[in-house]
Amino acid sequence: MIKPKIVAIDDEVGFIDMLSNYFSIRGYDINVSVRGVNGIEMIKQKNPDVVLCDLKMPGIDGDEVLRLTKSMQNSPKLIFITAYDDGGKTKDRLLKLGAYAYFDKPIASLKALEDIINKAVNDN
Amino acid sequence: MGFYVLSSLIASVTLSALGIFMFIRGKSRFEIRIWGYICFGVVFWQIGSFGFATAKTKEMAFYWWQFAHIGTMLVPPLFFQFICIYLEIRKKWLQISAYAISVIFIVINFYWGRYFIGDLRLTPEKFYFIDWFNYRNPLFIIYYVLAYALLLGYSYLILARAYRVSHGIRRKQLQYLIIGTIVAWSGPIGIIISYFRTDLYVYTNLLMGIFPIIMGYAIVRHQLMDIEVIIKKTLVFTGLLAFVFVMLILPTLLIQEYILRSATWGSRIIGLIISGVVIILTMHKIESFLINVTDRYLFQKKYDYMGLLKTFTSEVLTVLKIDDLLNLTVDKLTDLVKLNSCAVLLFDNEKQQFDVRAFRNMADPSVSLVKMDSIVAFLDHTHGYILKADLTSKKIFIPKDIQVVMDKLSSELVIPMILHEKIIGILSMGKKKSDEDYTQNDLDILLPLAGTLAIAVSNAELFAELGKTQAEAAQKEKMAVIGTLSAGINHEICNPLGIARGQCEAFLLNMKDGFYNKKTSEELLLMAQLIMTKVIKETDRATAITKKLSSFAKPAKGESEMVDINKEIDEVFGLVNYELKLDKIEIEKDIDKNLPRIFVDRKQFQEVLFNLMRNAAQSISDNGRITVSAKNINEKIMINIQDTGSGIAPEKIKELFNPFFTTKEPGKGTGLGLFIVRQVVEKNGGRIYVKNTKVGEGTTFTIELPVLDCNGIKV
Numbered sequence: 001m002i003k004p005k006i007v008a009i010d011d012e013v014g015f016i017d018m019l020s021n022y023f024s025i026r027g028y029d030i031n032v033s034v035r036g037v038n039g040i041e042m043i044k045q046k047n048p049d050v051v052l053c054d055l056k057m058p059g060i061d062g063d064e065v066l067r068l069t070k071s072m073q074n075s076p077k078l079i080f081i082t083a084y085d086d087g088g089k090t091k092d093r094l095l096k097l098g099a100y101a102y103f104d105k106p107i108a109s110l111k112a113l114e115d116i117i118n119k120a121v122n123d124n
Numbered sequence: 125m126g127f128y129v130l131s132s133l134i135a136s137v138t139l140s141a142l143g144i145f146m147f148i149r150g151k152s153r154f155e156i157r158i159w160g161y162i163c164f165g166v167v168f169w170q171i172g173s174f175g176f177a178t179a180k181t182k183e184m185a186f187y188w189w190q191f192a193h194i195g196t197m198l199v200p201p202l203f204f205q206f207i208c209i210y211l212e213i214r215k216k217w218l219q220i221s222a223y224a225i226s227v228i229f230i231v232i233n234f235y236w237g238r239y240f241i242g243d244l245r246l247t248p249e250k251f252y253f254i255d256w257f258n259y260r261n262p263l264f265i266i267y268y269v270l271a272y273a274l275l276l277g278y279s280y281l282i283l284a285r286a287y288r289v290s291h292g293i294r295r296k297q298l299q300y301l302i303i304g305t306i307v308a309w310s311g312p313i314g315i316i317i318s319y320f321r322t323d324l325y326v327y328t329n330l331l332m333g334i335f336p337i338i339m340g341y342a343i344v345r346h347q348l349m350d351i352e353v354i355i356k357k358t359l360v361f362t363g364l365l366a367f368v369f370v371m372l373i374l375p376t377l378l379i380q381e382y383i384l385r386s387a388t389w390g391s392r393i394i395g396l397i398i399s400g401v402v403i404i405l406t407m408h409k410i411e412s413f414l415i416n417v418t419d420r421y422l423f424q425k426k427y428d429y430m431g432l433l434k435t436f437t438s439e440v441l442t443v444l445k446i447d448d449l450l451n452l453t454v455d456k457l458t459d460l461v462k463l464n465s466c467a468v469l470l471f472d473n474e475k476q477q478f479d480v481r482a483f484r485n486m487a488d489p490s491v492s493l494v495k496m497d498s499i500v501a502f503l504d505h506t507h508g509y510i511l512k513a514d515l516t517s518k519k520i521f522i523p524k525d526i527q528v529v530m531d532k533l534s535s536e537l538v539i540p541m542i543l544h545e546k547i548i549g550i551l552s553m554g555k556k557k558s559d560e561d562y563t564q565n566d567l568d569i570l571l572p573l574a575g576t577l578a579i580a581v582s583n584a585e586l587f588a589e590l591g592k593t594q595a596e597a598a599q600k601e602k603m604a605v606i607g608t609l610s611a612g613i614n615h616e617i618c619n620p621l622g623i624a625r626g627q628c629e630a631f632l633l634n635m636k637d638g639f640y641n642k643k644t645s646e647e648l649l650l651m652a653q654l655i656m657t658k659v660i661k662e663t664d665r666a667t668a669i670t671k672k673l674s675s676f677a678k679p680a681k682g683e684s685e686m687v688d689i690n691k692e693i694d695e696v697f698g699l700v701n702y703e704l705k706l707d708k709i710e711i712e713k714d715i716d717k718n719l720p721r722i723f724v725d726r727k728q729f730q731e732v733l734f735n736l737m738r739n740a741a742q743s744i745s746d747n748g749r750i751t752v753s754a755k756n757i758n759e760k761i762m763i764n765i766q767d768t769g770s771g772i773a774p775e776k777i778k779e780l781f782n783p784f785f786t787t788k789e790p791g792k793g794t795g796l797g798l799f800i801v802r803q804v805v806e807k808n809g810g811r812i813y814v815k816n817t818k819v820g821e822g823t824t825f826t827i828e829l830p831v832l833d834c835n836g837i838k839v
Contacts, residue, residue, distance in 0.1 A: 014623035014658055022630040025639050056615060058705070083618035105622030110629050 004049040009039030036060025055082040077120035136170035169195030291517035450482035465534035465554030488532040541578035612703030620662035680727035714753035723832035743769025
């Protein structure tokens with residue numbers, strides 16, 4: 001089974017390092033970016049299966065990333081991982097707009113995230 | 125001009141004035157008019173004496189002497205009538221007889237003066253009525269025995285009788301009336317004695333002028349009449365007149381006696397000039413001195429009350445801390461009314477009882493009274509006062525339990541403090557140190573004072589309540605603000621936690637899933653070390669924000685200190701930063717380098733900045749800038765908080781600082797932020813206003829604060 005291709009965008013270096021470390025050791029093709037702009041370039045170039053993305057970032061934020069992925073032909077599944085909590089309002093809005101999943105930081109279980117990523121690929 | 129002449133002249137002028145005053149003021153009260161008549165009687169007496177002493181011929185002297193006797197004869201029956209009215213004694217026939225005798229003798233005096241007064245003789249320097257002494261004129265003796273010995277004697281007999289059966293205030297009044305009039309009479313009596321003993325010089329003539337005044341004072345002191353102002357004025361006037369006379373005569377006499385040694389026009393003119401200069405220069409000072417002296421020594425009671433009222437209105441009743449107010453009340457009352465003891469009891473709504481809240485020299489300060497207690501029930505029912513001496517004098521029985529409570533309070537007078545028909549407290553006053561009883565004058569001042577005190581107490585209570593409510597509101601608002609912050613705060617706390625948890629979990633899962641099987645233990649240890657360092661860094665980051673938050677959430681201490689504006693702005697930035705970052709708002713800071721520190725409550729100042737910055741941030745919907753600047757302009761610190769947000773409609777600016785006014789969406793603002801901001805700024809001696817705003821063009825709030833030193837004094 002070919003592991004899904006992932007692009008992760010988050011302005012928190014510590015977090016993105018951790019994701020990179022966890023998924024690459026397990027054979028995933030993961031590319032990371034701490035800036036929204038670079039992240040968008042990366043998505044266009046790599047054409048990933050799944051995008052992991054923070055919501056609130058300087059410059060281009062999660063909303064724009066979502067718009068971009070939606071506009072792509074072979075649109076990757078977008079999973080939000082964010083510390084932004086407004087009682088589920090934003091979560092509902094993003095899911096409605098077509099986000100595949102939404103995780104609150106801190107993530108309760110990396111395993112669960114991994115499962116969702118795999119599920120996203122299989123849904124295709 | 126001799127001493128006799130001078131005193132006669134002064135007395136006649138002052139007493140005329142006094143008599144006229146009496147008529148103007150005392151229209152409604154007969155006893156006041158009678159007193160006026162007595163003044164006029166003495167005026168006749170003194171004018172006669174003056175004419176007599178300055179007469180150049182024997183005929184003129186005789187004529188004036190007859191004139192003087194009109195006064196001498198009028199005074200005793202007037203005095204007798206006065207006593208009768210005062211004691212409410214009907215001795216109509218005796219009064220008529222007294223007047224009749226006087227009239228008869230006045231007629232005799234005029235038509236057969238030689239048989240009454242006798243003949244006059246020129247003694248070395250003056251006329252004197254020495255001749256009758258040789259004759260031992262029987263009519264003269266008969267008159268003085270009748271009018272002065274019998275009538276006056278009888279007057280004092282009935283006064284003494286009334287005194288013996290009197291009580292309380294009345295007894296004191298009588299005592300003063302008797303002593304006062306006896307002192308007053310010593311003047312005329314002294315003169316009369318000198319009629320019989322010509323070798324006595326008439327020093328007591330000096331007392332003639334003061335005779336009605338002393339008598340009046342004795343009367344006023346015990347409120348028989350309300351003429352203290354007149355008497356005061358007359359005393360001052362008399363003093364001034366005497367001063368002017370002495371000043372007019374003294375320089376001329378001195379010049380004649382010691383310098384020129386002759387009575388020439390020149391010496392008189394020089395004397396007059398000196399007198400004029402001295403009088404003009406010193407008149408005003410003498411007048412205020414006399415007013416001061418009469419106030420201080422003769423009308424001390426009145427003086428104290430003026431002081432009392434002044435102290436209370438200016439110093440005591442404006443105090444807003446309830447315990448200070450009560451202690452000050454007790455202290456000032458004790459000092460100014462000169463009391464042995466004093467206490468204030470206030471009603472405690474929780475305990476439903478009156479407790480002693482402030483006292484001086486109370487027998488039992490632990491007294492507490494409930495509504496069932498007779499004394500409370502009585503005050504509640506009557507809304508009147510309880511004056512022990514008054515009740516005793518009226519032979520009103522004081523119930524034993526009231527007596528016991530008043531003893532415990534060491535109280536002589538109990539006054540309820542009434543507000544809106546409810547007794548909120550009790551003012552208890554002990555005996556006066558002077559041992560005098562409370563008079564109607566006292567009550568006239570103390571009763572309204574207790575009423576005003578009730579208002580002041582209620583004000584102080586409301587103020588304390590308001591302060592509490594305001595502090596509570598401010599705290600609530602702060603908590604609400606923290607609620608609106610939570611997105612930013614949450615972001616800032618959850619991000620580090622996410623990293624810490626993720627790093628640890630990843631390490632454990634990698635281990636479990638066998639990815640580290642090939643690693644040496646040194647390598648694993650190194651990895652664990654790296655992860656732990658990261659975890660510590662991230663938990664520190666989360667801790668820092670919670671610390672900032674909890675420091676901000678703590679209630680203000682209410683104490684001012686010297687505060688560095690720059691530092692406080694940074695502190696607040698640290699708190700709102702995340703929120704602003706999330707909303708993509710830039711912050712610009714423009715603070716003068718050498719800004720003086722300001723003297724404010726640090727926490728409150730932070731709240732002000734925080735509220736304004738948060739408002740600014742909330743007015744910006746997407747991508748904007750907040751500029752905070754602080755400058756020292758003319759010894760005033762001007763802090764501007766400017767945003768590029770949505771602005772405020774001009775019609776809403778007026779309402780901006782009103783409580784519960786908000787333009788924000790429901791749930792986003794309490795409407796208390798700016799209200800509290802203004803209160804804090806004003807409490808710190810500053811002001812806040814919206815400098816310029818236009819819908820769509822942002823808003824600038826300006827805070828002006830005074831530059832104060834560390835004692836809160838303006839630099």
